[in-house]
Amino acid sequence: MKERIKELLEEIKGLQALNKDDLESLRIKYLSKKGEISSLFNDFRNVSNEQKKEVGQLLNDLKNTAQDKINEIKASLEKKVEETNKLDLTRTPDPIELGTRHPLSIVKTEIADIFGRLGFVIAEGPEVEDDWHVFSALNFPPEHPARDMQDTFFITRDPDVLLRTHTSSVQTRVMTSQEPPIRVLCPGRVYRNEAISYRAHCFFHQVEGLYIDKNVTFADLKQALLYFAKEMFGEGTKIRLRPSYFPFTEPSAEMDISCNLCGGTGCAFCKGTGWVEILGCGMVDPNVLDSCGIDSKVYTGYAFGMGIERITNLKYQVKDLRMFSENDVRFLNQFKSAY
Ligand code: DAH
Numbered sequence: 001m002k003e004r005i006k007e008l009l010e011e012i013k014g015l016q017a018l019n020k021d022d023l024e025s026l027r028i029k030y031l032s033k034k035g036e037i038s039s040l041f042n043d044f045r046n047v048s049n050e051q052k053k054e055v056g057q058l059l060n061d062l063k064n065t066a067q068d069k070i071n072e073i074k075a076s077l078e079k080k081v082e083e084t085n086k087l088d089l090t091r092t093p094d095p096i097e098l099g100t101r102h103p104l105s106i107v108k109t110e111i112a113d114i115f116g117r118l119g120f121v122i123a124e125g126p127e128v129e130d131d132w133h134v135f136s137a138l139n140f141p142p143e144h145p146a147r148d149m150q151d152t153f154f155i156t157r158d159p160d161v162l163l164r165t166h167t168s169s170v171q172t173r174v175m176t177s178q179e180p181p182i183r184v185l186c187p188g189r190v191y192r193n194e195a196i197s198y199r200a201h202c203f204f205h206q207v208e209g210l211y212i213d214k215n216v217t218f219a220d221l222k223q224a225l226l227y228f229a230k231e232m233f234g235e236g237t238k239i240r241l242r243p244s245y246f247p248f249t250e251p252s253a254e255m256d257i258s259c260n261l262c263g264g265t266g267c268a269f270c271k272g273t274g275w276v277e278i279l280g281c282g283m284v285d286p287n288v289l290d291s292c293g294i295d296s297k298v299y300t301g302y303a304f305g306m307g308i309e310r311i312t313n314l315k316y317q318v319k320d321l322r323m324f325s326e327n328d329v330r331f332l333n334q335f336k337s338a339y
Pocket of ligand 1: 279281305
């Protein structure tokens with residue numbers, strides 16, 4: 001008898017119920033007239049007189065424990081129901097915080113959109129490149145300083161595997177794989193071995209443009225760039241082209257736009273000149289066309305290349321280049337945009 005009481009006591013201490021029905025069946029099992037505990041009380045008659053006091057005590061304790069346990073479960077079930085009733089399922093949820101696009105993505109998309117209206121389509125190429133696609137095919141002389149370890153990150157030497165230093169390498173990729181007419185815009189990340197500071201970084205982003213067809217002239221280049229400048233910086237924007245040198249274009253030029261901060265009257269940003277440089281461009285050098293398998297006697301073309309950080313700085317006056325790669329949400333949150 002004492003053993004059975006002990007067993008039941010353990011069993012009762014561990015009781016659980018998911019709902020009222022569960023609980024009711026537990027009550028019936030242990031506490032009803034035909035329940036386990038009542039049947040022990042019936043057997044109590046057979047307990048010897050010397051043991052009656054002790055066993056009686058144990059039986060009463062068992063009954064009280066069972067009653068307390070049932071009450072405890074009942075209370076906790078009632079509390080749960082009450083809490084569920086308090087839940088207001090019609091309440092408007094907390095607003096979802098939307099992220100913002102990275103400023104460089106916004107500007108890249110805007111550049112792609114503007115040139116897209118002129119018929120340019122996106123082309124991409126690898127960031128890990130070889131010497132030929134980045135330099136040789138683009139008419140860089142063997143002793144050109146850009147080929148130097150000081151400017152270029154090499155992954156292996158001989159064969160030269162390197163991180164592209166400009167997106168002009170995508171020109172090579174496109175020209176060797178497509179027939180003219182070609183009209184592509186090539187955005188991407190580029191790498192240079194520079195000390196990191198507020199105005200230089202070891203990686204940044206460029207957009208390259210390339211147009212090759214019969215009878216493409218410098219006038220077409222100028223018209224496309226003027227359209228870009230006005231769309232990007234406003235209708236009143238002026239451009240000027242200054243003669244320059246790039247191995248892969250002849251003639252080559254650098255393009256300035258009228259300073260979009262002072263409107264061309266001269267300020268600290270444009271160093272009092274009224275102009276700010278935004279890109280390099282030129283007519284594709286016939287050597288480049290020929291080395292990529294395009295007949296330079298039949299086709300001509302123009303190319304241009306610009307830094308996305310540079311354009312972004314002009315649009316948003318970001319003073320420190322490093323902010324673009326620090327992922328500080330206080331900085332990034334400021335760029336809400338339609339793009
Ligand atoms: N690749 C040049 C650079 O990284 C930029 C450039 C200049 C690209 C003139 C061009 C171009 O396509 O015609 O500085």
